[in-house]
Amino acid sequence: MVTSNDVGRVEIEDVVIRFAAKKGEVTALARTNLTLEPGTFTALIGPSGCGKSTLMNAIAGFVAPSEGRLTLDGCAIAGPSNDVGVIFQQYALFPWFTALGNVRFGLKQFKLPRSEEIDRARAALDEVGLGPHADKFPQQLSGGMKQRVAIARTFAVGPKVLLMDEPFGALDAQTRISMHGLLLDVWQKHRATVLFVTHDVDEALLLADDVRVMSQAPGRLIRHYPLRQERPRAFNRSGSQLLDIREEILGLLRPQDTLSAF
Ligand SMILES: Nc1ncnc2c1ncn2[C@@H]1O[C@H](COP(=O)(O)OP(=O)(O)OP(=O)(O)O)[C@@H](O)[C@H]1O
Ligand SMILES: [Mg+2]
Incomplete structure (x- = not known):
């Protein structure tokens, strides 16, 4: 029997996404493998243009992968459905x-x-x-x-899956903080699987069970930080390691570091 604890598994297997461009093709997303476990909250962070929205659009069924496959609970994602909700920066x-x-x-x-x-x-x-x-x-x-x-x-x-593409990017800092609390409350009640794109490293670290970092374009996943700290989280709590992880991610996002690391 399927229970609410095991619905909403997203599997991304060997997915590559290319778009037609003036000179041939542009690779928007390099080969990507990722599993989102049911009910988990994953933050996706990476340089502008690395393919975060493209990956979201593929999970939402708006864009078909050029290679590889995407499934939700074992079924191929063939187009938009009620099982996958999407929230963008613009309301x-x-x-x-x-x-x-x-x-x-x-x-x-x-x-x-x-x-x-x-x-x-x-x-x-x-x-x-x-x-x-x-x-x-x-x-x-x-x-x-x-x-x-x-x-x-x-x-x-x-929805079984909720995709959020920089949902709080247009909000002021104070409103953002209250939205974080609200989102965590609603998510903990509904337990959808969340994929949350943000440019804000702190936001990722405060919210997510897993933070995934992408490389420069054409992006692929280069780091995974599983976070098991209790929520609500704070950076200054002793032993939280969040500050160390923040420094590491900020380093990865600096162009020269990203290049030299790969
Ligand atoms: N429909 C499309 N047709 C052609 N190229 C596209 C299309 N959608 C995205 N791209 C290209 O794919 C690459 C990745 O774009 P994408 O929007 O996924 O990046 P992003 O990581 O979401 O960036 P940002 O952080 O600025 O939102 C970019 O080079 C973009 O121009
Ligand atoms: Mg985007």
């Missing part, structure tokens, strides 16, 4: 729908009775603390609130 909300309307939109496909659809959407907004703002339109909400609507909309659908 991607419909401006003509309220917060509630945006969450309901994601639920339309289930053809639920109207009252059940509304209840489910309200519950999702409550979960991210937006219950009192359910009837506001996106332009009446702050950046953090808009991203909370996006999180509510995605989790309401019940």
Whole structure:
């Protein structure tokens, strides 16, 4: 029997992604092998243009790999599905729908009775603390609130996998910190498998079970840091080793170090 603890395994096997370019082809992602275990939180970090979004797009089913295969719970990923939710840096909300309307939109496909659809959407907004703002339109909400609507909309659908591409990149530092707590709370409740792209090493170290670092373009995975420190995490806690890991990753991301290491 499949339980919630063993759904959401993503396997990326020998995947290479190339795009057509003016002069032949460009390799956006060099050969990549990666398994995301069910319910784990992986942060992906790497230089601009190394292929992070390309990898996300492949897992989301938006882009087909040129080589290799991607599976979710053993089934080939052949296109977008409800099993894989995606949250981008830009909130991607419909401006003509309220917060509630945006969450309901994601639920339309289930053809639920109207009252059940509304209840489910309200519950999702409550979960991210937006219950009192359910009837506001996106332009009446702050950046953090808009991203909370996006999180509510995605989790309401019940994805097995959640892909987040620099989701908090446009937010101020204070809002980011509160979004970290909120995301961890919602994730721990739903236990989706999360792949989280960020340029912020600290964000990766504070959130993830596993931090994966990519090389310069064409990117491939060059380091894996399993983090087993309890959350909420702090850099200055004695014995946490987070500061050492942070220095190491920052070193890897400096262009000359990345080149000389490989
Ligand atoms: N649809 C596409 N067609 C052609 N080239 C593409 C396409 N998508 C991405 N690329 C190229 O693939 C490479 C990797 O791009 P990608 O967007 O995955 O990088 P990234 O790691 O997400 O960068 P950033 O950190 O700046 O978001 C880049 O050279 C990019 O120009
Ligand atoms: Mg990107």
